[in-house]
Amino acid sequence: xxxxxxxxxxxxxxSFAQQPAxxxxxxxxxxxxxxxxxxxxxxxxxxxLTWRNTSTDLIRxxxxxxxxxxxRDEKSTFMRESGGELRGEEIDRSGKxxxxxxxxxxxxxxRGQTAVPSESLTRQLRFIQPDDRNRxxxxxxxxxxxxxxxxxxxxxxxxxxxxxxxKIFARTGFSRDYFLVGQWFPKVGVYxxxxxxxxxxxxxxxxxxxxxxxxxxxxxxxxxxxxxPLNYLTGATGLLTQEKNNANGxxxxxxxxxxxxxxxxxxxxxxxxxxxxxxxxxxxxxRIRALMQPEHGHQAVRNISSAKAALAYFDKHMGQxxxxxxxxxxxxxxxxGSGGMEYPTFxxxxxxxxxxxxxxxxxxxxxxxxxxxQYFMQLLASNEFEEAWLDEGFNQYYEGRVVDETYGSxxxxxxxxxxxMSDSEFARDSYVHVINPGSGxxxxxxxxxxxxxYGTLTYMKTATWLRTLDGLVGRPVMDEIMQTYFIRWRxxxxxxxxxxxxxxxxxxKRLGNRYGxxxxxxxxxxxxxxxxxxxALTSVSNKKEGTKYESTIRVxxxxxxxxxxxxxxxxxxxxxxxxxxxxxxxxxxxxxSQSARVxxxxxxxxxxxxxxxxxxxxxxxxxxxxxxxGRYAVKLMFWIQNLMQWLAWLA
Amino acid sequence: xxxxxxxxxxTRQSARIVLWIYGTNALLSLLILLPAxxxxxxxxxxxxxxxxxxxxxxxxxxxxFMAKSGVAVDALLSVGRWLSILWLVLNVFLAxxxxxxxxxxxxxxxxxTFLAGCAQYFSRFxxxxxxxxxxxxxxxxxxxxxxxxxxxxxxNTVTExxxxxxxxxxxxxxxxxxxxxxCIGDYAKVLQFRQDxxxxxRAFGRAGRFVLAHPGQTFGPxxxxxxxxxxxxxxxxxxxDLIGMHNWPTIIILFVVQQGLIAARxxxxxxxxxxAYTVSTALIPPTTRQTAIFVDPSPEPMAPTEPVExxxxxxxxxxxx
Numbered sequence: 017x018x019x020x021x022x023x024x025x026x027x028x029x030x031s032f033a034q035q036p037a038x039x040x041x042x043x044x045x046x047x048x049x050x051x052x053x054x055x056x057x058x059x060x061x062x063x064x065l066t067w068r069n070t071s072t073d074l075i076r077x078x079x080x081x082x083x084x085x086x087x088r089d090e091k092s093t094f095m096r097e098s099g100g101e102l103r104g105e106e107i108d109r110s111g112k113x114x115x116x117x118x119x120x121x122x123x124x125x126x127r128g129q130t131a132v133p134s135e136s137l138t139r140q141l142r143f144i145q146p147d148d149r150n151r152x153x154x155x156x157x158x159x160x161x162x163x164x165x166x167x168x169x170x171x172x173x174x175x176x177x178x179x180x181x182x183k184i185f186a187r188t189g190f191s192r193d194y195f196l197v198g199q200w201f202p203k204v205g206v207y208x209x210x211x212x213x214x215x216x217x218x219x220x221x222x223x224x225x226x227x228x229x230x231x232x233x234x235x236x237x238x239x240x241x242x243x244x245p246l247n248y249l250t251g252a253t254g255l256l257t258q259e260k261n262n263a264n265g266x267x268x269x270x271x272x273x274x275x276x277x278x279x280x281x282x283x284x285x286x287x288x289x290x291x292x293x294x295x296x297x298x299x300x301x302x303r304i305r306a307l308m309q310p311e312h313g314h315q316a317v318r319n320i321s322s323a324k325a326a327l328a329y330f331d332k333h334m335g336q337x338x339x340x341x342x343x344x345x346x347x348x349x350x351x352x353g354s355g356g357m358e359y360p361t362f363x364x365x366x367x368x369x370x371x372x373x374x375x376x377x378x379x380x381x382x383x384x385x386x387x388x389x390q391y392f393m394q395l396l397a398s399n400e401f402e403e404a405w406l407d408e409g410f411n412q413y414y415e416g417r418v419v420d421e422t423y424g425s426x427x428x429x430x431x432x433x434x435x436x437m438s439d440s441e442f443a444r445d446s447y448v449h450v451i452n453p454g455s456g457x458x459x460x461x462x463x464x465x466x467x468x469x470y471g472t473l474t475y476m477k478t479a480t481w482l483r484t485l486d487g488l489v490g491r492p493v494m495d496e497i498m499q500t501y502f503i504r505w506r507x508x509x510x511x512x513x514x515x516x517x518x519x520x521x522x523x524x525k526r527l528g529n530r531y532g533x534x535x536x537x538x539x540x541x542x543x544x545x546x547x548x549x550x551x552a553l554t555s556v557s558n559k560k561e562g563t564k565y566e567s568t569i570r571v572x573x574x575x576x577x578x579x580x581x582x583x584x585x586x587x588x589x590x591x592x593x594x595x596x597x598x599x600x601x602x603x604x605x606x607x608x609s610q611s612a613r614v615x616x617x618x619x620x621x622x623x624x625x626x627x628x629x630x631x632x633x634x635x636x637x638x639x640x641x642x643x644x645x646g647r648y649a650v651k652l653m654f655w656i657q658n659l660m661q662w663l664a665w666l667a
Numbered sequence: 668x669x670x671x672x673x674x675x676x677x678t679r680q681s682a683r684i685v686l687w688i689y690g691t692n693a694l695l696s697l698l699i700l701l702p703a704x705x706x707x708x709x710x711x712x713x714x715x716x717x718x719x720x721x722x723x724x725x726x727x728x729x730x731x732f733m734a735k736s737g738v739a740v741d742a743l744l745s746v747g748r749w750l751s752i753l754w755l756v757l758n759v760f761l762a763x764x765x766x767x768x769x770x771x772x773x774x775x776x777x778x779x780t781f782l783a784g785c786a787q788y789f790s791r792f793x794x795x796x797x798x799x800x801x802x803x804x805x806x807x808x809x810x811x812x813x814x815x816x817x818x819x820x821x822x823n824t825v826t827e828x829x830x831x832x833x834x835x836x837x838x839x840x841x842x843x844x845x846x847x848x849x850c851i852g853d854y855a856k857v858l859q860f861r862q863d864x865x866x867x868x869r870a871f872g873r874a875g876r877f878v879l880a881h882p883g884q885t886f887g888p889x890x891x892x893x894x895x896x897x898x899x900x901x902x903x904x905x906x907x908d909l910i911g912m913h914n915w916p917t918i919i920i921l922f923v924v925q926q927g928l929i930a931a932r933x934x935x936x937x938x939x940x941x942x943a944y945t946v947s948t949a950l951i952p953p954t955t956r957q958t959a960i961f962v963d964p965s966p967e968p969m970a971p972t973e974p975v976e977x978x979x980x981x982x983x984x985x986x987x988x
Binding site: 111311348350438616618630640641645646648653655657665 | 715
């Protein structure tokens with residue numbers, strides 16, 4: 017018996033020792049029982065939130081997101097800002113289905129300690145509008161506590177809620193018998209203690225749901241029981257651990273996810289399931305499960321192979337994907353508004369169209385992009401309301417790297433009938449060639465960015481200046497920066513200054529004083545500023561002086577962004593000379609005295625300054641060829657002649 | 668098939684006219700070529716970036732160029748659009764001369780005769796073009812409307828592929844209906860030419876009945892010629908891919924290929940009109956009405972046409988009649 021007790025003790029100890037340490041702080045933990053009524057498109061839920069006060073403050077209230085209320089009516093902030101349209105998908109106001117959605121807290125009770133009864137907080141609920149004072153917006157609710165929560169204490173709340181899902185046009189809801197259920201439960205905001213991000217004192221960070229913003233949440237453990245009709249196939253954040261059939265023709269599935277910031281799920285009787293797996297060089301296996309529309313079944317390979325490419329790339333260049341699985345959901349065409357979205361271990365594909373040729377790699381691009389968010393949304397839980405660029409911009413930059421390396425540096429997105437375009441080229445074009453690339457900074461609250469510029473400034477501009485940083489410091493240093501950022505800030509809430517601090521730490525260490533003591537001058541322009549970059553090599557001339565040539569090369573700074581520029585000079589004897597210019601003045605004249613004449617010169621020959629809005633004016637040759645003009649003039653004439661001849665058939 | 672091949676022979680025998688038309692087309696197209704060369708050359712200036720375009724398309728070079736010179740390129744495209752409209756009008760004008768040539772295959776080809784024929788029929792063929800545009804637009808709109816309504820009605824019940832098929836079927840039917848109307852337009856021209864009919868609606872109606880009564884001999888060859896034209900377009904892509912415009916010699920080679928294809932497409936268009944002429948001549952008996960079709964500017968009387976193709980309207984009238 018004594019031995020048995022010892023054995024039991026040792027077993028307990030061993031099993032405790034074998035429990036992996038939590039990867040994240042696990043501040044907000046949820047147990048949710050939810051029932052989906054597929055006819056009424058409603059959810060009935062019971063949620064138990066266990067929230068820990070990790071600050072040194074007394075917490076007197078909690079704040080919750082009720083995201084589904086964004087779709088409650090036309091008066092919500094989301095609807096006012098978006099006009100009921102997101103990424104080309106519009107709310108179906110004239111359809112037979114009710115397109116609106118909402119969520120209501122039926123009751124909220126604070127669970128008492130042993131022998132202390134639970135306390136109802138329902139009557140104390142108050143909707144607040146911290147961003148725009150729109151009294152009709154009900155996406156944030158505050159719950160005052162009768163007794164403040166001391167530092168280190170944990171509170172447990174039992175919440176009963178009911179929700180009506182919107183008809184899908186913006187990420188979440190239903191379309192026919194397809195359900196993508198995201199942002200669906202009362203979700204506690206983030207309490208930022210003094211010193212976290214920009215907090216000068218402890219404060220709730222719980223923004224309203226805006227048209228151009230995604231989310232911000234603390235890590236936690238999710239145990240979710242989903243009850244729905246037997247014939248529905250499902251997918252969700254985390255792993256399916258248990259399933260049981262109920263007597264009433266439904267089934268209940270238990271899903272479990274550790275160390276995630278959100279929980280989303282999908283259900284449809286039509287999914288075609290395709291399973292695969294990816295194994296890292298270190299042996300870590302990730303099971304990939306694609307839930308495809310039957311008509312897209314043959315295209316699952318495109319989603320899965322691109323997910324594998326992304327897994328391999330991020331594993332090599334950033335760090336390990338720590339989860340055992342990844343679910344890819346292929347939405348139907350009528351639910352396309354839910355496509356291209358990321359949730360922990362669970363992403364929705366997009367642009368998967370039945371007859372899309374392989375040389376248009378939009379499905380691959382979307383899958384890679386959404387997978388990238390596993391790093392920049394889930395593992396690095398930045399605040400997407402206030403600093404969307406830290407998520408979307410970084411992810412867009414990595415999308416370019418993964419897609420271009422996997423599918424070709426100049427043809428990764430399109431390679432059709434001789435027309436080619438890469439992902440990085442697309443991102444740069446979408447920023448530098450907008451009407452005004454200097455319309456604003458990448459930094460800032462998403463709902464306060466200049467009108468219509470959210471995508472340009474957060475995604476494209478950030479991706480382009482990150483590629484510029486990459487060019488300036490070199491890929492190995494860039495990778496070191498990103499890996500350091502990832503390792504130091506994963507499972508936390510990083511902000512701009514955290515990233516800049518790492519750049520300022522590593523660049524001088526690796527490159528000495530090449531760019532000065534820090535890179536703040538760079539971020540002042542590209543992140544916080546609205547400067548535009550354009551350097552041009554405007555002239556090259558040679559004058560014979562005795563046995564030597566006096567050569568003059570002129571470089572102009574046409575934009576107001578000041579970046580260091582390299583100038584490559586090529587002589588007619590084949591020799592070359594690289595000259596560095598700090599790029600500060602409006603113009604630089606380079607004078608050389610050599611035995612050979614200068615044939616051509618290039619400013620930024622390696623195209624490090626990817627933010628330069630016109631790379632065509634970066635070179636000057638004394639022996640230009642007219643062949644490109646001839647080629648395209650001839651082609652244009654041929655196309656016009658063909659058009660003329662097509663019209664001739666009318667005559 | 669006999670009439671189709673005979674139309675080919677007639678067109679081949681009228682190669683000089685095809686060349687005239689091609690020459691006009693090429694001359695007009697110089698209004699694109701020369702400014703485009705100058706604009707693109709000026710845009711490239713002394714830059715080395717544009718040499719990358721010789722190895723194939725480069726999106727960065729293209730997008731930077733368009734951002735800077737897009738307005739100039741838009742102006743060129745605008746010229747192209749106006750040229751296309753001018754070419755349409757010119758083809759309406761040329762149709763009379765071509766039909767006259769088919770009516771007088773034994774005659775030597777003279778520019779004056781050809782142009783006089785063009786001028787003679789221009790106004791009535793212009794009216795016919797209006798009718799063709801009206802019917803093609805109307806029918807295409809109806810097909811599109813039906814397709815759209817069907818798509819909208821089925822949207823909530825069908826799959827993506829089924830919806831795609833609805834779209835494709837709508838498009839194919841729309842294109843076929845459009846092509847049918849244009850084909851009828853060709854036969855209406857021939858009827859107007861042969862029967863001196865000035866009423867485009869009547870000619871279009873009669874031609875419509877005729878084409879629908881003989882689809883195999885009328886619409887079939889018409890579609891075949893369109894298919895040959897489209898295939899030649901595809902052929903060009905293959906040749907372009909094979910040779911590529913990497914330097915001036917290859918640019919010149921492909922320019923010659925391009926112009927050959929344009930000439931071939933003009934030949935196909937003339938052949939199509941020739942087919943309409945031979946088929947309708949073979950299947951529609953000559954009318955008893957003696958009608959004026961042509962004013963011969965030459966002082967000599969017209970030579971008789973070859974026996975296979977008896978002129979249906981031999982009387983030559985003066986312009987005042």
